[in-house]
Structure formats: C-alpha cells, structure tokens
Amino acid sequence: MALLTGRNSLLIYTGRKDGLGNRVRALLSAQVLAEREDRDLYYVWSTDKYFGPAMDDLWEYDGGRSVPRLLSRALTPVHGFKQPGPTTITDAMRDEHLWQIRSHGQPVTWDEDMRDWTEDLRALRPVPRIADRINAVFDESLRGRPYVAVQVRSHAVSHAKTVETSPIEWFENRMREVRAEFPDVTFYLSCDTPEAQARLFAEFDNCVTLTDKGGYNTVEGVSSAITDLYLMGSAQHLIAPAYSSFPNTAIYLANWAIPFERPNEPLEGPMTLDLPLTPDPLRPSERG
Secondary structure (H helix, E strand, O other): OHHHHOOOEEEEEOOOOOOHHHHHHHHHHHHHHHHHOOOEEEEEOOOOOOOOOOHHHOEOOOOOEEOOHHHHHHHOOOOOEEOOOOOOOOHHHHHOOEEEEEOOOOOOOOOOOOOOOHHHHHHOOEOHHHHHHHHHHHHHHHOOOOEEEEEEOOOOOOOHHHHHHOOHHHHHHHHHHHHHHOOOOEEEEEEOOHHHHHHHHHHOOOEEOOOOOOOOOOHHHHHHHHHHHHHHHOOOEEEOOOOOHHHHHHHHHOOOOOOEEEOOEOOOOOOOOOOOOOOOOOOOOOOO
16 A cells, blocks of 8 residues: 555644534644645544545545545554654654644644645635535626625534634624615525524615535535535625634635624724625635
8 A cells, every 4th residue: 555655754633523614724734744744644534424525536536545534543553653743853753754733623824834724725726516606606696796695603513612602693784784774785594593594684675595405425425515615705795704724725815805804803994895706606715
C-alpha cells in the first residue's frame, strides 16, 4: 500500500460527527502542509449515518486519497496522532514516514509559514449536478440584483451555543430592520429545518430558498448545503448564526468581501448593499 511503502505522507483524520465546514477546513489545511513538506496526502472522511457524502460527491477533488478509518486506527500504535494546533517540526519528525493528524474539528495550523488554505477552497469546483443547481437558482431568482443571505441554524444537532445565542427571533427582528431600510431587497434563506424556513416565509415576502433539500447530513442534504454556501457567498450581505463554521465557509468563498453580522458580532457602521454583483456564483470572490 502506497501509504506505507510510497513517499512520505500525511494523513488527516476527521471525526465521524464533524460537519461539512469542519471537515473541509481540516482537509484543505492539511493539504497545504502536505504540499509544503513534500508529502502525499491521505484523509479519513467517514460516510455513514452521521454524514452521508464523500468529498468527491461534493467537489471535484484530487488533492488527496481517501482511506478507511479502521486503517488509520490500526496504524496508531506505530504512527500516533499529532494535534492540529501549533507544532514545531523537528528533524526527527521530518524523518518519519507517516504523520497522522487528528483534526478535532479544527484546521491544521502548525506554524505561521503555512499559506492560507482558503485559497484552495476558492479553487474547488462543485461537481456538475451541484454546480448546475447553483447556476439555475442564481439565474432564475438572484442574478442582476443585490440580495441579503440569511442562514439559520435550529436543528436539534446544532452546536448548543449556536442554538442558545442565535434564536430564530433574532433573525426575524434583524430581517424586519433590514426590510425597513431596504423595502424591496430579496432575502436568500438557508435554514436547516423546514419549520424555521416556513416560519420566515410566512412573515417575509420576496424570499428565495431551495426546495427538496434532502435529509440532514445525507448526500442530498449536504449537496443542498453546498448550493447554499455558494449562493450565500454571492450575496451583498450575510446575516449568520454565532459559533457555526458553516457561514464562515461562505465568507471564505467570497474571500472576506461580503459584509456579515452575527448575534455575537454586530455590524459596525451602517448597512449598505453596495458590494458589486457576482457574475459567476461558482466564484463568489470574483465581483464585477
């Protein structure tokens, strides 16, 4: 097996219950480290009842090779897990054939000389069926107009601090304030439960959202989440929950161009919709 007999390698181990944002940032930051250290990249990305799709079900990805979780665990007596946080690379470490890093939901940040992994995120392209859906929704309902993206996390498995600090009432109040200032603005809604989506649709007109999103963390559900990410990143403003890595991914796709606010990070200064429009929703960082 090339992992054991080939070139020096790095294996990033993501958790079975890690969400999309945590998996992607761990994998792509590990890819940055592997490239810098001239190591082949392998990764554990479990597909089971907790998370359905593989990485290449979502994006066209050839930066590393997926390996089974049990193989990684079998190697730990000889190649123990390293941590994702700041780490001094010694000569002895560089002589090791295999580095295994357990992500714990975090990106790999071994030292300050690592380039920004979000460059690789922006370079990814969704698989054709997701790319087609992004383009279809954008062309039909969002192209050529400024809009505000609103992402609500209310699912039972959401981070407890997110649910506590980001209740749906906060989003309703903020959306009312935005509509008072911008009466004709379109809202793009990304909700992780149909109940939250129906509640906001009942109060606010001129809203756009996905239908038939699929079950939570199923292949279809996560594919819908990818669509949400690109359409959120293509907006002129983002209203997001606290303590969630999901909206961060949309912000990274936009290369931090999109103004955003959360309950724990209020907007500084007046809100505007002056951010240039996105000509290509698959490249939210490129503004016309």
